[in-house]
Amino acid sequence: MYAWHCDTELEIFSGWGPRRSKTTYEAKFKEFLENPPADLAVFAVERAGELTGRIELSEIDYENRRACMGLFLGDKRRWGAGVGSAAVVIMLDYAFSVLNLSRIFARTYAFNDRARRLMKSVGFVEEGVLRSHEMHNGTLRDMCVYGMLATEFRERHPTLFSVPE
Ligand SMILES: CC(C)(COP(=O)(O)OP(=O)(O)OC[C@H]1O[C@@H](n2cnc3c(N)ncnc32)[C@H](O)[C@@H]1OP(=O)(O)O)[C@@H](O)C(=O)NCCC(=O)NCCS
Numbered sequence: 001m002y003a004w005h006c007d008t009e010l011e012i013f014s015g016w017g018p019r020r021s022k023t024t025y026e027a028k029f030k031e032f033l034e035n036p037p038a039d040l041a042v043f044a045v046e047r048a049g050e051l052t053g054r055i056e057l058s059e060i061d062y063e064n065r066r067a068c069m070g071l072f073l074g075d076k077r078r079w080g081a082g083v084g085s086a087a088v089v090i091m092l093d094y095a096f097s098v099l100n101l102s103r104i105f106a107r108t109y110a111f112n113d114r115a116r117r118l119m120k121s122v123g124f125v126e127e128g129v130l131r132s133h134e135m136h137n138g139t140l141r142d143m144c145v146y147g148m149l150a151t152e153f154r155e156r157h158p159t160l161f162s163v164p165e
Contacts, residue, residue: 005020012137013072013115014070040057041057041060041099043055050075056071065100065101066104069105071087085118085122088122094161096154105145105147111141122148123148123152124146124148126144126146127146127147130143130145
């Protein structure tokens, strides 16, 4: 995971954060495990028994029944093989069926074609573009906002979390 944290290509697509030393990274991770924020749910993405990436719901808001979704596959050998789409569908199912949320939204850089195609193929609606929204390596970049409602998800995808009759 620390190698992913230091990977410039991943930063380009996922966003820029402070680059940390391994010691600081491990200390932050330990702190996160011991005191996880109440509005954050993080899951590992596994493929063939190997840690492949990370997917999360942040800004979980039970009053307004919404959350923001983010993901990356640190193992680039897995890119373009459907792993990201599968992880997103399972995450959405969890958000709508287990957490009983009604809206999931996501933001991607406008230049991130792969992530935008993923959003579209899973059934997210592109709700708009936040123009010059985020500083990205010295340049302000547009960000696309995607949203999916529980009703839209259920029209397209079966749930893994159904209770037997
Ligand atoms: C974005 C990411 C999560 C997508 O996961 P993935 O497993 O690679 O995506 P999938 O294989 O499920 O494919 C999703 C779509 O992208 C398409 N795709 C694959 N390679 C592509 C490429 N080089 N350019 C554009 N689209 C591409 C796939 O064909 C698919 O579209 P389709 O269903 O219309 O065919 C992953 O590539 C990743 O972690 N990238 C770096 C970090 C990142 O961008 N995170 C997202 C931040 S919002």
